[in-house]
Amino acid sequence: MSSFAADQQLLRDPVAALERHFGFREFLPGQEPVVSSLLAGRDTLAVMPTGGGKSLCYQLPAMVMEGVTLVVSPLIALMKDQVDGLVRRGVPATMINSTLSPAEQTERLREMSAGKFKLVYIAPERFRSSAFIRALKGLPIALVAVDEAHCLSQWGHDFRPDYLRLSEALEVLEHPQTAAFTATATPEVRADILKVLKLRDPYVSISGFERPNLSLRITHCEGHREKYAKLKDLVETHRTGIVYCSTRKKVEEVSATLSGMGVKLVAYHGGMEDKDREWAQNVFLDRSYDVVVATNAFGMGIDRSDVRFVAHFDVPGSIEAYYQEAGRAGRDGEPSDCELLFNYADTRTQEFFIDGNNPGADLIRSLYAVVRRLSGAGNDGVLLTINELTETLNLKNSMQVSSAISHLVRSGHLERYDVPGERARGTRLVDPALKPDELPIDEAALDEKDRRDRAKLEAMIQFCYDQQNCRQQWILQYFGESDSTPCGTCDFCSEDRWQDQRAPSAEEFLIVQKALSGIARTCARTPVGDWEGRFGKGKIVQMLTGAKSADQTTSRLDTLSTFGILKSEGSAYVFALITEMEKAGLIAVRKTPYPLLGLTRRGTAVMKGDPHFRMGWPDRNRLTKSGKEKEAVQDLSELSFDEALFEKLKEVRKRLAEEAGNVPPYVIFGNTVLECFTRLRPDSESQAMKIHGVGKVKAERYLAPFLEAIREFAK
The missing domain is CATH 3.40.50.300 (P-loop containing nucleotide triphosphate hydrolases)
Incomplete structure (x- = not known):
């Protein structure tokens, strides 16, 4: 029997092919239907969990089918890892990426044409070259496998513009059989993959996202x-x-x-x-x-x-x-x-990334105008680094400039080119006659992508809370699987979650109801009846404990019927109590530059009289006013520490130290005092002076700027 005939037999028997080429006697869950689909010649979209064996789903058909399989893979390290593993198993595989010289790439293409390889991993940026795509056209391509296919969707979490070039490349290659693989794709990302790759009558396999271990x-x-x-x-x-x-x-x-x-x-x-x-x-x-x-x-x-x-x-x-x-x-x-x-403060880094990945239409036009102006009448191009362009535009986020350039390159209005001996890539106009205000920019699409990116972060935050x-x-x-059951092993399902939690006593239940009622009165009521937060924890604690401040007056919180309703408990205890109520799911946290507190539906039910809940309880004897308040203020381990506020207070201290003649910062206040400020968030001199290390002289000399910074942070 010829080797080709043997392959024909294996085409009809995926399990036999699996044992022959990889030594396994059975597939992992979800693999066999995908392999069978590819062996039957169908375009395929496979969504499989990490560790579910996606790679084998295209590697096995590649070994059986006649011709070469092209695997589009986003990272050189990933390519090398997989190619090395295949070669160790005796599978003829190689890769084409930026690490190859032009001569090596030409030789690799010649070897592919001669049938030397069954799998060739290709970096998506190679498809920028029309010459490279034309060179592929003459090859006997059996399958194009697009790994990490979510990278081609602007609605995905790891969008890579070079992946969009695959649509044009597949057109030039006359649409060979194509398969897309990803571990994480929402329904909208899956739809985007099908649309961009133009998969024909595809077999769509969603193996499930569950990882029970x-x-x-x-x-x-x-x-x-x-x-x-x-x-x-x-x-x-x-x-x-x-x-x-x-x-x-x-x-x-x-x-x-x-x-x-x-x-x-x-x-x-x-x-x-x-x-x-x-x-x-x-x-x-x-x-x-x-x-x-x-x-x-x-x-x-x-x-x-x-x-x-x-x-x-x-x-x-x-x-x-x-x-x-x-x-x-x-x-x-x-x-x-x-x-x-x-820690909620960490979300600001992700917001910075979102801002950087979503330049607005005005910024895109401004960048285009700068390149046009600096290119001169001869359209000689601009040799500036991204950081230099960022400075020219008087921006702080260089990611915005990179994203704006990518947008203009994708839309065909700018082109980037390498300059021998220069660290910066060149940037020039495709049509020098086109003016910035004539740029065709789909502002609605830009706004929609920004909205979706922020919605993804919001979902992540809600998941955490x-x-x-x-x-x-x-x-x-x-991810769209509505028939799942509890895992039994996460922090919510595990028994140890409940060891430090208990139902409230009658007195504690009343205190929680008072706190929830106070929060509700600071909220906006939505059309569906939800309590949407408008104020942060600091202001709400001040309102509940009746702390007089300019903020309370300006916000009119001192006019609420719940102003001072928990005054006897003291701010330290109320602050700790609200933290535990958040953890228990009674309080909703809305993402803005600072977290705003509202009520969950569970919290609403408790406010209205449902006593069936469990939560952790702060030590009232140590934190309430009935205890030794001086000691309570000094032991603040149960109160929330915010790294961002701590850094802000350190900046205030540094400025005051410079103004005092460059004295050491600890002369103003030590780190321990700043940490106490961060946890307690005092709103008055008398409250701050209960902290060890804040004496009358220092309070008169230095305290006011710290109190102002704390009030500003709480807005």
């Missing part, structure tokens, strides 16, 4: 100290894991701190040299190091199955990003922990 947990942390303690505990318990941070700077900070705590780790982010990133990836994969601290640039396609924990030091920008990254734990099916260390639902079930419903 993962325990999803949200820990609300008041500051970095609490986060580091949790990370140290995770490392000591599980040994092998990934810690995700939102920025390169944070990766370096967390790596340095954990290293100082004795954790053996490796760092990884996109700003590192290629060789350093490759080294970091390799030593993690070969188990020389078991902990990696990284941005989201790390992990896509990383094949290490024994990752026992994934921790997020900062909140991700979307549920899709969170679940994809969390899904890198436990790929061997063994129980693993996914810990998100949440939700105290009424199973974490896994919440996520599955987000």
